[in-house]
Amino acid sequence: MIPVLFVTSELYPLVKTGGLADVSSSLPEALCGLGYDVQVLLPGYPDALAAARKAGSRRKAQFRIGQYEVSLWQTRVPGTAFTLWLVDCPLLFDRPGNPYQNEEGQDWWDNAHRFELFGRVGAMMAMGEAGLSWTPDLVHCNDWQTGLIPVFMAPVSRRPGIIFTIHNLAYHGVFPHQTFQDLGLPESLWRWDQLEFHGQLSFIKGGLVFSDRITTVSPGYAREIQTPEFGHGLDGLLRSRQEALTGILNGIDVRVWNPQEDPELTFHYRRNHLKNKARCKVSLQQELCLDVSDGPLLSFIGRLVEQKGVDWLISVMPELLERHCQFVLLGSGEARYEAPLKQLAQQWPGQMSLTLGYDEGLAHRITAGSDIFLMPSRFEPCGLNQMYSLRYGTVPVVHAVGGLSDTVHDPQDADTSVANGFRFSEANEQSLLAAINRALESYSNRQSWRRLQDNGMAADYSWQQRAQSYDDLYQAILKEREQHQLD
Known part of the structure; x- marks a missing residue:
């Protein structure tokens, strides 16, 4: 040895x-x-x-x-x-x-x-x-x-x-x-x-x-x-x-991040049987005091700092909340980002949840219960959360940089057999919003959405x-x- x-x-x-x-x-x-x-x-x-x-x-x-x-x-x-x-x-x-x-x-x-x-x-x-x-x-x-x-x-x-x-x-x-x-x-x-x-x-x-x-x-x-x-x-x-x-x-550690056996989840599911993923969503909504809804639930887990594109996210959230999207955010960081997020959470109590700090168990439940996972990072050496979300059948929307570009494949650029999420190239909030809109359009089409989930869950992300x-x-x-x- x-x-x-x-x-x-x-x-x-x-x-x-x-x-x-x-x-x-x-x-x-x-x-x-x-x-x-x-x-x-x-x-x-x-x-x-x-x-x-x-x-x-x-x-x-x-x-x-x-x-x-x-x-x-x-x-x-x-x-x-x-x-x-x-x-x-x-x-x-x-x-x-x-x-x-x-x-x-x-x-x-x-x-x-x-x-x-x-x-x-x-x-x-x-x-x-x-x-x-x-x-x-x-x-x-x-x-x-x-x-x-x-x-x-x-x-x-x-x-x-x-x-x-x-x-x-x-x-x-x-x-x-x-x-x-x-x-x-x-x-x-x-x-x-x-x-x-x-x-x-x-x-x-x-x-x-x-x-x-x-x-x-x-x-x-x-x-x-x-x-x-x-x-x-x-x-x-x-x-x-x-x-x-x-x-x-x-x-990623596929033993720790495994929707079939994750001890942090009340309900478990796998690639070809996603019924319990919907139950994870309801459970998350109830845990975080959100309205129980079939509408799209978007999430973010990470540090609330400039690198993570949080300012872009804050800019597009009001419009998406007006359109009945739900948001779940977990993380902590700079006061200049925490303050407007707190304000949004107060304005939209049934549609937005903000948890400051970090909770490993909650991170697992957010990953399982979300429909769309957001990673609008200005730069991202690799990123693990997008791979966690792919493994859990949660479709990522990412900025096409670093490891995000290596792991998330957009239907606009990739074959339908490998497409698993949505990317944006321009470093601004308008480009982020356009990518989210494309994700929401796909979410409304059960067949195309299911294909993205299937592709994401089928890949090997193990070490x-x-x-x-x-x-x-x-x-x-x-x-x-x-x-x-x-x-």
Whole structure:
């Protein structure tokens, strides 16, 4: 078995702010199924440590890094095949709530120090310097929080292979030059082609510059981030490394997201028997105090931020509510979006439900009970919610970007045998409204709507298929490292 260290700042169900947590759970599990010995490294957040102790964790190492006392705890998340390691450093990670922000929604002042230490521990494990008997042949890093691991490993020629996955390039992990100096990083790294980014320190550049391979979470996003529009200032660097860059579409955990067995649903259904989907809709309407109606129920689950196109959605909702559409929204974010949504919910109590925050069970029930799922994101590296909705027979309407474009196929552009939803290309509310109108027209035609649902539910969104692509990439890296060491 080939040992792989998978390093992440989130892991479902222990800590989750977005899709990274889902991927960090599902991909290692699928890779274990292919014969890899995957071991996941995660910061020791309070909830994660509590769950680990309940599952019977064991402290395997204890050491000091600078002023910080660090322990490594080994455990296993129940029902998974991979080993989990937790970096226990109370001064940096023993904090309530969000792993990156305080209760006021502000970034922790010492995030750079927190994830620099996390990166040092990851590099120590990778290089066999943490006092453990296990060492990896490959290190798989994820997003800016792990960006310094390849930097710390770079000086060593006989190191493991490194793969770095970009889940969202909008988040660089950017800090002032003073932070670079406070961390004690070598001055030789303060160059435009290494860690310096317009006079600041960029963690993510460490992963992009020093890894053997870079992946993104969809083929479409891999192309987009090489352009100024989506590259967030790093498009030139990514174009220079395009031979090392690959887009691999995320999968979903089909055990967790399965309308036939989902424990969060009162009624279950499958592709060829959708009668209970209608009952899920009624149940959702009753749960959220909406009028029980056969009219179209549209939903949105996600962060209420500009990236998600929430402003476009707010612009088109009044007209659609006037036309007797219902809306269910679940999420939280910026006050400038929460306020008008609250107002709409007050104005249309029987037709609109707004739940601020996040509730995993409710997310499942919304996905099952909705007719149309909306994802008008300005950009979307992959997106998982559209795949959840497709699997549940809920037809998506999406902006044709990134992974949304890779997974949703519009009847205007695709054969009827694969069409499964509706897309819009222009980045504005008028284009969104036009796509929703086409969806509503199809909804009124039972036969065409049923075909879209059937196509969506028939596709394979599992990690088994996606993991094979990572397997191919891993093997290529190992061969290159072997050849490099021979040379």
